[in-house]
Amino acid sequence: MVPANFWEHQPVRRALAARHLGRVIRAYRCHPYHGRNPxxxxxxxxxxxxxxxxxxxxxxxxxxxxxxxxxxxxxxxRIPAKRLWFALPNQPCHFGPEADEEQPGHQQAGSQETAGLATPPALADAVTTASDEGGDITDRRQFHALAALAGIAATGSLDLLATPTDAPRSIGMEQVRFASSLVEEFRRADAAAGADQLCDIAVRVHAHLSTWATKATYSREVGDALQTALADLAIETAWLTIDADRRSTSRAYLNEAITRARIADDPRMEVRALACLSLLIRDDHPGESLQSADAALRSSVGWGTPRLATLLHLRAAHTYATMKDMSSFSRAMAKAHREFDRGTTEDDMPFLHFVTPQELRGIEGLSYLALGRPERAARAFRTIAGNPSPALRRNRIYYTVQLADAECRQGSLDEAAQIAMSVLPATGQVSSGRVSRHLAQVRSSLGQPQRSTTATREFVDAYDEAVSR
Structure with a gap:
């Protein structure tokens, strides 16, 4: 929930006085409370x-x-009832200029984490009760898992997640839009908290909506939009299974997404699925991974944005690195940097939000690790730690763990142990199977008897105690 003085901002007051909710929404989006960007x-x-x-x-x-x-x-x-020119259900209409009194527990203007995550207002009440600095880790994980579905309460379409036999028999565009909005909710919570808990919810939601779609009736126009929405949900579910380290189930979702995208004649969704597929199969099938990235690039000719091209070149670069092809890696990475420097556009697909300078450096670091150049990898990972992206907490933690691995591979054991020790509390705030697995690998490496120092022993003891809780 925004603070009470949020509604005192002049553009908001003017829009409310004009009784134009569209202008109110625009003033809401552009309010300085949300940071420098609307x-x-x-x-x-x-x-x-x-x-x-x-x-x-x-x-x-x-x-x-x-x-x-x-x-x-x-x-x-969450516009206060007294500000409105119409009555909300079970509330009187008393539109007027007076300000609400600040209520205890409301967030104050300037909260960077909430602004960065663009948290839906209906979720903000819960955000103010969850602290990343204290409280039970399991409770925080449960909160973030439920946060992904906050959009359900906002849309009033809870019936879509009822058992398929109880769901409406026909599907309209409103239901399709609701299904599409779920993906953004999953994406936002995943960036903050990781996928372990979210994965179970996404799998369940995907199964419910897919089963319902096979039994319901809808028009041709709605059908195309529905296929796109379900493809988007399948891709997001695939990504969550990847981050939760359940990769064996991921490809089926991506194959489904590609099929649905082709049925709907939606090249954008197919390209997104191919980009995720390239990531999934990079280690086991590098040749097919390159083909997937290249197919996505070809399909995006004429409409693809620089950020999309950046991601696809990054996929190729990392794959070349796993193949120990240094020259091809360097060329693909140079292309990624060149496309990234062209900036963002309004046509960027929402899922590209994570393609940031930190992500470029992160992929460079992972690639140098694959190429056996841990010193170059460590330099890349350190730039992320020095300039983190607040909205992508899981990625920051992931790359910090990789920094500890890079230092360990260089033989800087005390430095690796100190980095791993510093990030250990933060790993309890995300539920990412990938993060947990990589940190366990660092612990295993530092725990070898021949590598025993005061710093490594302290980290190993702290890690073992943390995982035993």
């Missing part, structure tokens, strides 16, 4: 259960007059 239309549209294009029309068109939409969107944004 909240993206795509993210807010997901909260509201509409598309980005629809939100643009709402913000710039005539005032919305349908009471059901007015009340629903006002509740999603």
């Amino acid at each position: 909240l993206p239309q795509s993210a807010v549209a997901g909260w509201l259960g509409i598309t980005q294009a629809q939100l643009s029309r709402v913000e710039n068109g005539s005032p919305i007059v349908h009471l059901d939409r007015l009340t629903h969107w006002a509740q999603v944004l």
Whole structure:
């Protein structure tokens, strides 16, 4: 929930006085409380259960007059009832300029973590009760798992997750938009907390919606949109199984996503699936991994953005590194940097949010580890630790663990132990099977008798105690 003085901002007050909810939403997105950059239309549209294009029309068109939409969107944004010109369910209408009194426990303006994550208002109440500095780790994990589904409560479409036999018999565009919005909720929570708990929820949601879709009726237009939405959900589920270290189940979801994307004639979704497939099979099938990245590049000709090209070149670069092909790795990495320097565009797909300078350096580090150059890898990972991305906490922790591994491979045992010790508390705040596995590998390496020092013993003891709880 935003602080009470949020609604005192002049653009917000003017939009409310004009009784134009579209302008209120635009003022909400652009409020300085959210940081230097406005909240993206795509993210807010997901909260509201509409598309980005629809939100643009709402913000710039005539005032919305349908009471059901007015009340629903006002509740999603948690606009105080006294600010509104219409009555919310079970509440009187008392629109006026007076400010709400600040309530105890509300977040104050300038909360960088909440702003960076663009947390839906309906979720913010729960965020204020969860502390990353204290409390039970299991409770935090459960919170983040449930946070991924916060959009369900906001949309009022809980019936979509009922048993398929109880779900509505027909599907309309509103239900499709709801299914699409779930992916963004999963993505946001995954970036903050990792996939272990989220994975189970995503698998269950995917199974429910897929089964329901096979039994329900819908128009051809809705059918194409539904196939795209289910493809997107399948890809996100595949990624969550990868991060949860359940890779054996991942490919089936990606194969399904590619099939659904082709049925819907949606090359963007197919390219996203191919990019994830390239990551999944890199170690076991590097040749096929390269083919997947190359196929995605070819399919994106004419519409692909620089950020998308960056990701696909990174996929190829890392694969070349696992094949010990230094020259091909260097060429692919140079292409990735060149595309990245071209910047972002409004056409970037939402899942590309993680393609940041830190990610480029992270992939470079992983590639140098694969090439047997731990000193170069350590330099890359250190730049991430020195300039972290607040919204991508899981990735920061993952690359810090990799830094400890790189130092260990160089023989800098005390340095590796100190880094691993420093990141150990943070690993309890994410539920990522990949992070846990790599940290266990560091512990195994540092725990060898011939590598015993005061620092390594302290880390090994602290690690063993942490995992035994």
